[in-house]
Amino acid sequence: MLEYINIFYVIFKRDLTLTFREKTDFINSLAFFIIIVLLFPLTFGSKSELLNTIIPGIIWISALLATCLSLETIFRSDFEDGSIEQLVLNRYPLILLVSAKILAHWITFGIPIIVISLTLGVILSLSNEIMMALFITLILGTPILSLLGSVMAVLTMGLHGSMLLSILILPLSMPVLIFSTIAIQNASLGLPIVAETYFLAGILILAITLAPIAAASALRIRLS
Amino acid sequence: MSKFSINNLECVRQNNILFQGLNITIKDHGLLQINGANGSGKSSLLQICSGLIEPTAGEILWNDKNTKKYRYEFQSNILYLGHTNxxxxxxxxxxxxxxxxxxxxxxxxxxxxxxxxxxxxxxxxxxxxxxxxxxxxxxxxxxxxxxxxSKLWFLDEPFNALDEQGKKIIEKIIIKHCKNGGIVFFTTHQEMEINNYPLQNIHLGNNNA
Structure with a gap:
């Protein structure tokens, strides 16, 4: 058991180190996210009423688009330098190693997105209820995006360009987007958001259970 | 005593039969060099043996157990090194x-x-x-x-990019591993200077040539 925790930690740490050393991809997707969100107040004016209605949705859509950008890199270098063969032909379960990579992706992408979103929310003077709903939906939703996206990233690996990846991820993440935006709308009207939160949590659990298995099998198929 | 065997292996790539009906059995201390021209399926054979890709037909056994069924038991006994580092x-x-x-x-x-x-x-x-x-x-x-x-090594062109001194070091470690009871499969295009150890050879011909 300890062995498994150790290998999980090693792969996780390796991916974190790599992301922070090869900063460009990491910074690009976050910068892309910030710029898209900030384009809207520029074009629609800064009336706080209007911003309160559109910004949470905009943040969610931008997060989705930024996910597509960042996911392209999650397995790319492993495929290029042959590390993927070492991961697959390992004594440890591939599912475990893939999970470590997905967790590392969420830490380096999901968490910054949440922090930036809340900062942007303050800058754009969103109401407290909306901020709370935004926080809850993002913290449940971004791991789903990382999990689902990693499966798609494996499947589209090596098929040039990230266009295909976006086309696959965007429709699949629609349920997440729908529940999140409904939750935020309800919050802005002072209604409870318990139902949507449960749904998102349910999808998250499903994704945690199934996505690593799917990603691991997809990896084996991609290699052969 | 460990035993690695390949039964009736076949590999077809893009309608080209790379090899067919290939049988190899190798036990402890075995050193096997896979020869063949470019594109004759040397790397494919190593990838199939290690379980990276599926053969079109045939089976691979480690201690008489199918390596696909007992995947992790097999994988904890192998080391595969491909073209990439x-x-x-x-x-x-x-x-x-x-x-x-x-x-x-x-x-x-x-x-x-x-x-x-x-x-x-x-x-x-x-x-x-x-x-x-x-x-x-x-x-x-x-x-x-x-x-x-690991006991069983699959080395795909281990001497690539190495100088003479590097090549000698790797040759030495390969032979040392075999002497200690390991099994090594390797491919190379370079001249090997293994005189003091029994080296088995298999040759993959290009069936379409």
Whole structure:
């Protein structure tokens, strides 16, 4: 058991180190996210009423688009330098190693997105209820995006360009987007958001259970 | 005593039959060189043997157990090194070796400096691997031969990018591994100077030529 925790930690740490050393991809997707969100107040004016209605949705859509950008890199270098063969032909379960990579992706992408979103929310003077709903939906939703996206990233690996990846991820993440935006709308009207939160949590659990298995099998198929 | 055997293996790539009805049985101390022209299926054979890709027909047995069914039992006994070095260019040499060490699953402490010295690139521990030459990168990748405790090695062109001295070091470690009861499958286009050890050969012909 300890062995498994150790290998999980090693792969996780390796991916974190790599992301922070090869900063460009990491910074690009976050910068892309910030710029898209900030384009809207520029074009629609800064009336706080209007911003309160559109910004949470905009943040969610931008997060989705930024996910597509960042996911392209999650397995790319492993495929290029042959590390993927070492991961697959390992004594440890591939599912475990893939999970470590997905967790590392969420830490380096999901968490910054949440922090930036809340900062942007303050800058754009969103109401407290909306901020709370935004926080809850993002913290449940971004791991789903990382999990689902990693499966798609494996499947589209090596098929040039990230266009295909976006086309696959965007429709699949629609349920997440729908529940999140409904939750935020309800919050802005002072209604409870318990139902949507449960749904998102349910999808998250499903994704945690199934996505690593799917990603691991997809990896084996991609290699052969 | 361990036994690795291939039964009636067939590999078809893009409608080309690379090999067909291939049978190999190899036991402890076995050293086997796979020969053949470019595109004759040497790498494919190694990839199939290690379980990376599926053969079109036939089965692979490790101690008479199907390697597909007992995947992890088999995988904890093998070491596969492909054409690529499988090292990360933004990690230092030692960080790369730490990852290899963890993945090899050996609990024993390893002195990385000693291994680097043995493989001919001493005092490179703290250097980022993107800053060293191709031959040195190859050597870093090959430190797996020192780190791993696996019995069965599949080495695809291990001597690529190595100079004479590097080649001798790797030849020596391969023979040492075989003498200690290991089994090694390898491909190479270079002349091997293995005179004092029984070397088995198989030749993959290009059926379409």
């Amino acid at each position: 499988a090292i990360k260019s933004s990690l230092t040499v030692e960080e790369n070796m730490k990852v290899m060490h963890a993945m090899a699953g050996t609990k024993s402490k390893i002195d990385y400096s000693i291994i680097l010295e043995k493989i001919g690139i001493p005092n490179t521990n703290e250097i980022l691997t993107c800053n060293i030459s191709a031959g040195q990168k190859r050597r870093v990748g090959l430190t797996r031969l020192f780190i791993s405790k």
